[in-house]
Amino acid sequence: MEDNCPTVDIRAGAGTLAVTDTVQRATASDVRYQLTFVQVARQCALSGQTVKMRVGVQGRAVAGPAGAPNQLEVPLRYAVVREGPEPKTITTKFKRLPVDLPPGTPNTVFTDIEDDLNFPLPPVDELVAYVVYVGFDEFGDRNDRRPPAKKGKAK
Numbered sequence: 001m002e003d004n005c006p007t008v009d010i011r012a013g014a015g016t017l018a019v020t021d022t023v024q025r026a027t028a029s030d031v032r033y034q035l036t037f038v039q040v041a042r043q044c045a046l047s048g049q050t051v052k053m054r055v056g057v058q059g060r061a062v063a064g065p066a067g068a069p070n071q072l073e074v075p076l077r078y079a080v081v082r083e084g085p086e087p088k089t090i091t092t093k094f095k096r097l098p099v100d101l102p103p104g105t106p107n108t109v110f111t112d113i114e115d116d117l118n119f120p121l122p123p124v125d126e127l128v129a130y131v132v133y134v135g136f137d138e139f140g141d142r143n144d145r146r147p148p149a150k151k152g153k154a155k
Contacts, residue, residue, distance in 0.1 A: 006042070006080065008042045008055055008133075009132070010037050010040065010134055014077070014133075014135025018034045019032050020066065030065075032069065034061070034064060035061050037057055037059045046121065049121045051118065053118065055117055056112070059109070060109055061074070063105070070102060070103060075094070075140040076097055076114075076135075077092065077135050077140070078132065079093075082130055083131055
């Protein structure tokens with residue numbers, strides 16, 4: 001299955017994340033910490049007609065000039081996408097990974113393994129268009145917590 005295992009790539013624009021307390025007009029001196037990816041890996045197995053993937057990431061959290069908290073939340077997004085003229089998201093997972101950054105420590109390494117990234121096996125000629133993207137998602141699960149739509153009168 002490794003020959004047909006989708007590649008893993010860092011999503012363009014989501015490979016680093018600088019966190020500040022200032023929402024608007026933040027400067028470099030406002031950065032509390034910055035997150036970057038260092039390495040990615042993947043492993044696939046076939047279970048019936050389901051592709052079961054394990055995707056691992058290693059990253060680094062670096063304390064910024066504004067002072068980092070002792071514990072950070074790393075917002076990670078994993079997404080399986082069928083690329084092409086009209087890309088289609090097959091499945092996505094979001095998690096907030098707690099990472100310790102003890103006082104006086106300039107940086108720390110973090111690791112996460114998502115071992116439940118599963119999707120239906122597509123035809124082999126389609127599988128080559130599948131890519132697993134990883135990235136930092138600062139909005140994360142906020143969109144997942146939307147209140148239910150209000151039922152109104154039909155117009």
